[in-house]
Amino acid sequence: MVGVTNNGQGAFALGWTLDDLRSDIPVLRRKVYLNTGTLGASPQTVTVAFVRAYEQWQVEGPGWPEAYEARRAGMDAVRARVGLFLGAASDRIAFAENISQAINWVAGGLRFSDGDEVIVGTHEHPANRYPWRALERMGRVRVVLWEMDGDDDALMEDLSRLITPHTRLVTVSHVLQTNGRVLPAERIAQFCRSAGVRLFLDGAQAVGQLRVDLSAIDPDFYGWNGHKWLLGPVGTAGLYARPDAFGELGLLPAGGGSAEHDLAGRYEDDVPWRETPRRLEVGTRNWPLYEGLARAIDLFGEIGWGQAFAASASLVEQFLAGLPPGVEEIAVPRRAAMVTVRVGDLPAKQALEDLYRHGQVIVRAVEELQPQGAVRFSFAPFNTPKDVERALEALGEVVRRV
Numbered sequence: 001m002v003g004v005t006n007n008g009q010g011a012f013a014l015g016w017t018l019d020d021l022r023s024d025i026p027v028l029r030r031k032v033y034l035n036t037g038t039l040g041a042s043p044q045t046v047t048v049a050f051v052r053a054y055e056q057w058q059v060e061g062p063g064w065p066e067a068y069e070a071r072r073a074g075m076d077a078v079r080a081r082v083g084l085f086l087g088a089a090s091d092r093i094a095f096a097e098n099i100s101q102a103i104n105w106v107a108g109g110l111r112f113s114d115g116d117e118v119i120v121g122t123h124e125h126p127a128n129r130y131p132w133r134a135l136e137r138m139g140r141v142r143v144v145l146w147e148m149d150g151d152d153d154a155l156m157e158d159l160s161r162l163i164t165p166h167t168r169l170v171t172v173s174h175v176l177q178t179n180g181r182v183l184p185a186e187r188i189a190q191f192c193r194s195a196g197v198r199l200f201l202d203g204a205q206a207v208g209q210l211r212v213d214l215s216a217i218d219p220d221f222y223g224w225n226g227h228k229w230l231l232g233p234v235g236t237a238g239l240y241a242r243p244d245a246f247g248e249l250g251l252l253p254a255g256g257g258s259a260e261h262d263l264a265g266r267y268e269d270d271v272p273w274r275e276t277p278r279r280l281e282v283g284t285r286n287w288p289l290y291e292g293l294a295r296a297i298d299l300f301g302e303i304g305w306g307q308a309f310a311a312s313a314s315l316v317e318q319f320l321a322g323l324p325p326g327v328e329e330i331a332v333p334r335r336a337a338m339v340t341v342r343v344g345d346l347p348a349k350q351a352l353e354d355l356y357r358h359g360q361v362i363v364r365a366v367e368e369l370q371p372q373g374a375v376r377f378s379f380a381p382f383n384t385p386k387d388v389e390r391a392l393e394a395l396g397e398v399v400r401r402v
Contacts (some may be wrong), residue, residue, distance in 0.1 A: 015302035050292030094277035101237035107131035109249030121172035174206035180338030220245035232293035255282035312337035348373025359394025
């Protein structure tokens, strides 16, 4: 074991190695798990962290004020960790249950005017499509689709053509969930700022897979998940908001936690509303989950983020070099640690099932990529060259049986 390290992306305890990480993930004992882009496989130490925190809460008495406030204070400590990790002031971060909730906070909070337009990327997850379509159905906005074609320059040219005096917001993913393409987040943010429109970046596939520095990107809003590439507990996510952008959101949702201090049963009109995103964290929450997220962030800090990113990149190179005939890579200008392929003429769901049948390989079907769809392989730092070999062998077997 090594001593405490801190590389700017968070390290707060004694060090682990990638081998330690892999040995602590139960699913890897029997299967090839290549679907971190959907849900990360949490190490047992992460699960233990939040379970122990929950048990301690119950032992202390969950409704005892000191125990209750201790959990809240623990959340603020985790908030500081996340702020350091993302390159953001901790008071600009609100914790959510998932990125869908974070996006809905923004979609439901912005005050739209007649004729306002929202530009939405064409490769978005339903989490970043349906809220805007719902607003369109309600007559509050018009959705304008931004095609994700061509290189980065072409992408930016297309965006510039879509901007009109009615554009209120651009929303797109930092890393596309369909094919692993990394978008030029800083260029997009700079362009939107110069055009006078707000930007929501969906970082669900970026945080933990790429080095994300919000101080450099400087978006208006940035949503992220803790339960994908960070390998944190399901139910951990968050929203970053610049102060000026957050100021444009309405006061809903509201409830316990929305005010700087409770009014102790009084019913005055002058509620002292919080002026930071923490105002969105309303009501009773499962605070111990974030003890697990803190442990997950610490683990990668101990391992070293550079080493983790390099491990994933090496696996991607090995996979691409070994693709068997009949398997078509969906190429992208810049790739994260996800590769999407078409397997012969097989429909996506059939390819997914056959890969599991022939190699216990767990991937994701990308049925959005019509006509037949495709399958997506996510290469996390805990994966190994042997996992890649088994995945390639399974692909070869599936193709032979087509």
